[in-house]
Amino acid sequence: MFDFASVTGWIDGFLRSHLSSALSFFIECVLIGLTILVAYAVIALIMILAERKVCAAFQCRRGPNRVGPWGLFQTVADMVKILTKEIMEINHVDRFLYNLAPFVVIIASVLAFSCIPFAKGLQVLDFNVGVFFMMAVSSIGIVGILLAGWSSNNKFSMIGAMRSGAQMISYELSIGLSLLTIVVLSGTMQLSEIVEAQNDLWFIFKGHIPAFIAFVVYLVAGTAETNRGPFDLPEAESELTAGYHTEYSGMHFGFYYVAEFVNAFIVASLATTLFLGGWMPLHIPGWDGFNAAMDYIPSILWFFGKTALMIFILMWFKWTFPRLRVDQLLTLEWRYLLPLNLCNLLVMVAVVACGWHF
Amino acid sequence: MLNLTLFVVVILTAIALVAAGWGIGAWISPRTYNPQKGEAYECGIPTRGRSWMQFKAGYYLFAILFLMFDVETVFLFPWAVVVRDMGINGLLSVLFFLVILVLGLAYAWRKGALEWK
């Protein structure tokens, strides 16, 4: 199986043979930064295009089809257009917080993004508290949204931000507990080790019933955490115009838009990593020929294939279910998902303690 | 040490992303002035009152419940890492912890704190 560590190792060796060690270290840092920047932007563009295409397919429309073949460059054109739009500030905004909020949202999103193991040897941040770290940094985004809503001096923004805050903190609990269920099964929090541990079988099969329940809970909570439909009431356009980013224009608005889509990608890729083996090919213990055949498919294709499937499911949710009311939303989390999750955690511990997993 | 360096690099990247997008946007976009533009985008008629209004206590209640269960999750993470090695002891040691917290949840449920009124 192709290991991306060989590519990075080659670049490292090449730089070190020509330059001093401090300079090559600096260049490597810049290269890593640029790679993250480009990957972040490209994934955001692909996500937005996919959303529009999938939405069109669900509504029996064509979707964007004029710019480039099959409308592939539509979102690139959109990006150029949004850059040329005026960035304006309305009266009486708290200018410092208003301008700070996009930074907080984007920093949270980029930090979580850089923890994802995209392929074998292709991961930037690999803390030994990986899963927990991702949960921690994504909780920073809530503060950014609250600041954006408050500083905008707009009642719709304010209500949108409050709803968003209440929704995101509630569903973060479910995310945490369903991740905890998988940590119990894997015995580690480091994302690279979690992927390696799925070498013999993916966790969703290894942990069978409790893992599957955790998977479903995670998908529901992840959809709510990213404010996507049917949980999109913070930005319910028919009642709140646009929610917390009503008063942002041009590229300022673009940051929220991009962060929202990349956060959906992060949720999908974390589901892939924890439940569906990440970049690990489908290995079934005992079937050596089958396993060897699966290894021929590059790890990056496995990762993006599974993530694309997860993203499609998230979009399917969005375009199928009607929007929830705020009381239904909180009831779902606090009365159903949270007790279910706690029970599920105990079931998983029992399964692991008694060795009933595969 | 390596992780810390990468951490700093990633944060700087995120700041650079926002700064670059904002800078380019501010540089190539037009700027016009119009007194109407400074109005809040609310209803079309001039807005009344301040937008910083008093919100209901429900939000605060959910925030405090969240905080309690968040702290609980934080303490369960190190436990979850070792429970595999501890076997049945791991289950017993956390059972008390979870039962007490479920009592808290049941109390909140009973008092109607989990309802949105």
Add this chain to the structure above:
Amino acid sequence: MENGSLASTLVFFILAAVMVVCSILAVTTKKILRAATYLLFVLFATAGLYFYLNYSFLGAVQLTVYAGGIIVLYVFSIFLTSTDEEKNRPIRSYRRWLGFIAASAGTLLCVYLFNAMPWGDAYHAKGAEVPVKAIGNALMSADKFGYILPFEALSILLLACIIGGIMIARKRR
């Protein structure tokens, strides 16, 4: 590595400067939500300090509980207050004195702790990340230095907090 230790010392002093400056700004600013934001920066820098010392678990805890939980709770409590009395009422002089006494006591305590603490090279990053398994084993062990009893007692503390929070919020309604 001379270069590396210089850079890491620099990181430490940047974090310390952020903490000091933002703490001062948090108490001097007139807008309450800005004060919460500056406090958020102080908490971020504290988390950064933990990551810098390779206590990545503690750093992540700091981010989740303080930056993601406490600050959101503060913001929600700020939104609970009514804005009518936002006019700056002059502080009464006896309160000023009380504040001065409290601040001096805090300063004295800090100076004492500074002197009592064996600094050495405490602000240099240590070896490798603390393994989570070690934390878990310490938390779950019933030995002399185990933390199983505090861990179980914590659940009762959390229960008390839940009940207290509900009581206060219901009274306010």
